[in-house]
Amino acid sequence: MEDSSRTQTNTIMRRSIFSFLQNYHYFTTTAAILAFPYSLSILVSQFSVPHSPLLPAIHGQLKSIFMAAEFPPSSNLFTLLSFKISQTVSSSIFALPFTLSFFLLSKASVFHLLKHNNPDFSSIFSLYKPLFSTFVCNFFLLLAANSTAFSILFFGFHFINGFGFLSSPNWLTFMSAAGAVVYSMILANAIIVCNLALVCSGMEKSGGYMAILKACVLIKGRTLSALALAVPGNLVLAAIEALFHYRVVSRAYGYGRGDDFCGFSMGLEGVLIAYLYSIFVVVDTVVSSMFFKSCKSEGRCCYRIEIVAEEDGNAYVKLKNIEEFP
Template sequence: MEEYPISFPMEKARTIFRCSVITYLRNYHRFAITAATFVGIPFTFAILITQAILPISDLLPIVYNRLRTLFFAAGFPPTSEFFFDLSLKLSQTITSLVLLLPFTFSFHLLAKTYVVRSFRNKNGSYMSTFISLFFTQIWNSFLVLSANSLSFFLVSFTFSCMEGFGFKSPNVIIFVSASGGVLYSILLAHAYIISNLALVCSGIEGSVGGGYIAILRACVLIRGRTATALALALPISMAMTAIEALFHYRVMRAYRNSNNITVIMAVEGILIAYLYSTIFVLDTVVNCLFYRSCKGLNLAKIDGLENCSGDDSAEEDMKNLI
């Protein structure tokens, strides 16, 4: 078997993702049928429908106008195309989060709880695991809010300094705007992977590791492994984005053209929602195995699960990560 240096982040991500897919497929009856169908689909439908009705929501213009006013008061250039796009994207994100809030703290956490409990050597009660994830999700919301606030503060401070020193060149404004966009993306990506790992930590370690403690544990575990975590999150995010686009193309476009819901349209919507929920469950499996690799545990031997043990090449690769 060809050997790869385990210090290469992409190779670590490839091996973890490979074992995650094997574990998912060998436990399809547990993950896809139970977690995805009965728990994940309601949350998935909420996401897809929210993304579809977002442009016509009455809440979106209110949030957008508030953000534009806030940006202008902070000293951002009113003619910058970047801040027009940023305020629109932020308003869409905030509106979506508000509309999805009830589903995030119910079906989303129920599906996470079901999958995460499968990776616990000593399964506690379902309710205790759910409560631990519930409080961790609250702190995750503060983490994402803090990441947005920090990026906003840094860019606002930079523009204030530029205005104070008299740098008003269009090229400088474009450069700072582009740098702010990169900084914003980096901070949100880190907040995303830390939040996901924190949920896994709180679910596997129980009530001891719940809440803000789970976020601190996730920050410690991910140190030195950020590139691997980003490499694992990228294909999942791309897959979810592609499925959302497919829902818009196959379901919402047909509904807007006919202004009527047909049987074919409903069946396609259910299938797309199931596909989205399947990717959502797979994302949780990937995070659980990434957590085990960070803890130095053997990913080829998980009590109560059929995984990549028995697949010689996958098992050997997973042992090399310890």
């Protein structure tokens, strides 16, 4: 199983690199430029969000929720978790206008080229509606995943606390580590499904919850491959964010008046880092698209999603098992 997953991952990575190099000029110009405002907003949020009143407000609300749920206040897990979630939510709100416009259009440009090999801007804009509806449904899916994870942690900590184990620092550390693993697994699977649902929307123009259902069916039995493909891309994006913080944000705090050339060079460096971030956003989209094509082309048992209309006018979703041997 592990050998098969590793082989599939290597094959998809090779196909992704080949496809990116084959359409290098389009991906590094049109697609990357469309993603550039989104990338810049994500990076600039590192500088603006910590000084905005939004972050402490969200952080305070999360701390209140954790205290009301009677999570152990001495656990570093919930202190770190509340702060990171607050940062993520604040940055997402700051970048939301650019996410709903330039980010989705950049993905649409990649999907359309990989499917039709024809960069037609009118067709790119036609993909925006299904991508937007899927993005909205992804938001509720991530919200449900976080709620599920916190519910599991709530019952787990209170169950262990009923036996008096949490009074021991060792047990508290063990439960915190186990909680971090459970939360990471649930959130990682939800993010993978959301990314694949966006690819389904772009490749098949089926937006909304139908794209999420198709993604859940396609991901069955391929979770390890999806994780192996998603982790490197997220690590690279996190490294670029750290580079921006080190080269631009930290220098901006020590920027003095009269250093006009230093300010210009720092701004230019920030633009170049944002462009690099955009390129890797495009690369991640290409990898997700190749993974989607691999899932569709595998000659194994698959499912067809049908909408069955009843006489009373209500529509029901039906998963029909089909044996395909291409």
